[in-house]
Amino acid sequence: MEGAPTAISRRTVLRGAALLGAAGMAATLPACTGQYAATRLTVATGLTQGVYYTLGMALAQVWRDGLDLTELPAVRSTAGSVANLELLAAGQADVVFSQVDTAADRLGTIAPGDPHAPRALARIYDDVVHVVVRRSSPYTRLADLRGARVSVGAPESGVFVMATRLLRVAGLAPDTDLKAVPLGINDSVSAMVAGEIDAFFWSGGVPTSGVTELAASLPIRLLDLEDVLPAVRAAHPVYASGTVPAATYGIPSAITTVLVRNVLLVGAVMPDDLAGALVDTMFGAQMRLTEASAAALTIDPRSAIGTQPVPLHPGAAQFYRAGKNG
Helix, strand or coil: CCCCHHHHHHHHHHHHHHHCCHHHCCCCCCCHHHCCCCCCEEEEECCCHHHHHCCCCHHHHHHHHHHCCCCCCCECCCCCEEEEEEEHHHCCCCCCEEEEEHHHHHCCCCCCCCCEEEEEECCCCCCEEEEEEEEEECCCHHHHHCCCEEEECCCCHHHHHHHHHHHHCEEEECCCCCCEEECCHHHHHHHHHHCCCCCCEEEEECHHHHHHHHHHHHEEEECCCCCCHHHHHHHHHCCEEECCCHHHHHCCCCCEEEEEEEEEEEECCHHHHHHHHHHHHHHHHHHHHHHCCCHHHHHHHHCCCCCCCCCCHHHHHHHHHHHHHC
């Protein structure tokens, strides 16, 4: 959190310089000049009960206010990471949320020089895998889900990619060893309440509003993934170990799970000054984002550069370099 005051201080200094006629310095923070007033942005997020959507709505407000945009950026609810990367590649979204594993997969399929190739503005927060079951259920680990009715995430989501990988590491073939249902977080919650599924996968910030709402009406647990974590990390080094603390969602004890970084992406075609302004404004409004979602507490300039293997956009990289030198 120490990085946020630094961004605010830098912006204040630049505003003062602009007033004194230091045009070169003012250009590094164009929000003050109103030059982005006509800029139109589309932000691709996720399902409405997830953190992507919540933060996307907050960022749209922050960017409109901070950059003096005439129009509020359009916020699209999508299935998640895979769908967002498709929109970015098609030029139908300007800023997208994505898990870093899904973005890394996409990078491997893109031709060099593609103007819509994903470039990172920032690592924003980390997702942890939720495998949600009823508290009264007999399931305690992934292997126990054999034969169960399991929601594995929407087809165009990063959840679907991760669920498939985790089940295979646990020795389960999603197509044959369980009754896999392709539902997103909204429909998974509804299906769990209706008794139509036994478990569902979700990858999101803690807490995720949809899971919180479910826990308020139905006692739940999260499966501990410690037994499969070594094999998961060996097969997919982009993943790490994570923890969901006790009492989160009313769970009786902390559980070990899989963690994946989330990144905010734009196309390589985005002008450097706009990319830098988006990042600067985001960090300057950290507290507003935190009010929207507790996941924003971990958005910090010092960790934001950790977007590998997705390269930083040059405009974002310039912002971080200036912050380290200032």
